[in-house]
Amino acid sequence: MIKVVIIGAGNVAGHLYQSFKKTEQINVIQVFNRNIDKIDFTDRSTRKSSNFDEIEDAALYILAVKDEAIPEVANNLTSKNGLVVHTSGSVTLDSLSKFENHGVFYPLQSFSKNKPVDFSGIPICIEANSEKNLGLLKEVASFLSKKVFEVNSDQRKALHLSAVFVNNFSNHLFTIAADYCREHDLPFEILQPLIRETVSKIDSLPxxxxxxxxxxxxxxxxxDEHLSMLxxxxxxxxxxxxxxxxxxxxxKL
Amino acid sequence: MIKVVIIGAGNVAGHLYQSFKKTEQINVIQVFNRNIDKIDFTDRSTRKSSNFDEIEDAALYILAVKDEAIPEVANNLTSKNGLVVHTSGSVTLDSLSKFENHGVFYPLQSFSKNKPVDFSGIPICIEANSEKNLGLLKEVASFLSKKVFEVNSDQRKALHLSAVFVNNFSNHLFTIAADYCREHDLPFEILQPLIRETVSKIDSLPxxxxxxxxxxxxxxxxxDEHLSMLxxxxxxxxxxxxxxxxxxxxxKL
Structure with missing residues (x-):
């Protein structure tokens, strides 16, 4: 079994933990978080820690923390033989270059705390500083998902930007429509089948x-009529x- | 059985025809279109016509034509006893006021020519000039769909505008993301699970x-980094x- 330490206690950390537990090939031996009380998703087989000195030896350390916390965690993590990766869409590979073995393990999905996740359909974008490390990430990713992509740091940034358009910005358009409907005494559910069809269409059509x-x-x-209503x-x-x-x-207009 | 005449040969006309055929309560006796060759979805039990004088007596006439063609069709349609409705999101009820019995039968969906439609989940928004006519529309709509809404002309316009935001505008954001991914040698399929999750989330959350x-x-x-990339x-x-x-x-920024 591949020994893994997860650093972080947010949505990505929690969902990765739950999904790794279902595999036979991965053993999450420890979860680390500065505030140990926030680690509320582990079972008894996994140790918890909030002390950097206690971090155990593992083949893979996954920093599932916010972008802005990555440098600080990297600073505090004493040199490890294992592979150290972050899970961010917008932070470069180089940000972990103090570690001999470093990489990126970026699941392209929007995670919510209380919604279970099926990783098998979630694209995992991997990058590493050597073929050997890339091989390990590919192996670990393939235990979770059927969709593993090798993606360099520039591509990952492009993906992250694209994700803002398709996820955050679309959702804002849905919010505008929901508000507009409410102002006209219309339930938002009346729009939901159309939204589903909008997305279902692009399964078969660009x-x-x-x-x-x-x-x-x-x-x-x-x-013109629509503009007059807004x-x-x-x-x-x-x-x-x-x-x-x-x-x-x-x-052109 | 309720006798229906469909006027038009586009996507809405075709999908309505196919769906009515599956009900036992509706008999589409005739489909009319100026260009008779475009009526390519009927079976032998339905007569086709391109001559306004040949339009048969029915309980319900559905004008499933483009918005801009509604006045012309209404002009050419000699006075009918049956209920005359259009299927437009943005044309008022009054546009058919020359008919004693008039209404609106607006299915809120984006129809594609070659994609089969399950009407049962599609909201149908109805409006009519009398309670009796509204009752007939409610009956006909309920044979097709579980989601029938009484919606006045202002609300229908608000819905149509909202549909532009959730359907047309979201799809344009998807197009931008797809183009951006292609420019970075990334397949669009890598974004599709995220798009699906974006929509699935709002089933349970506003x-x-x-x-x-x-x-x-x-x-x-x-x-700032994203803006520098665009x-x-x-x-x-x-x-x-x-x-x-x-x-x-x-x-605020």
């Missing part, structure tokens, strides 16, 4: 080809995305 | 509460939506 709507049709009458940020967003759709699809 | 990301966290370092419309969209998230969640 999003460029799936585009529909007044902007694409150059339907200025509807666009103000503030909502109006600016409607104008800008309409403009962007028309630019991209070659139909 | 989108306002599901919001995450650098904008919400006020993580200016990541925001230009043109993409950069403007990143700036505006980030700003809008911060405005809405009360964390």
């Amino acid at each position: 999003p460029f080809s799936a585009q529909t709507g007044p902007a694409l049709r150059n339907d200025q009458k509807t666009i 103000d503030g940020d909502r109006k600016k967003i409607y104008e800008l995305i309409t403009h962007s759709i028309q630019n991209l699809h070659g139909k | 989108p306002f509460s599901a919001q995450t990301g650098p904008a919400l966290r006020n993580d200016q370092k990541t925001i 230009d043109g419309d993409r950069k403007k969209i990143y700036e505006l939506i980030t700003h809008s998230i911060q405005n809405l969640h009360g964390k």
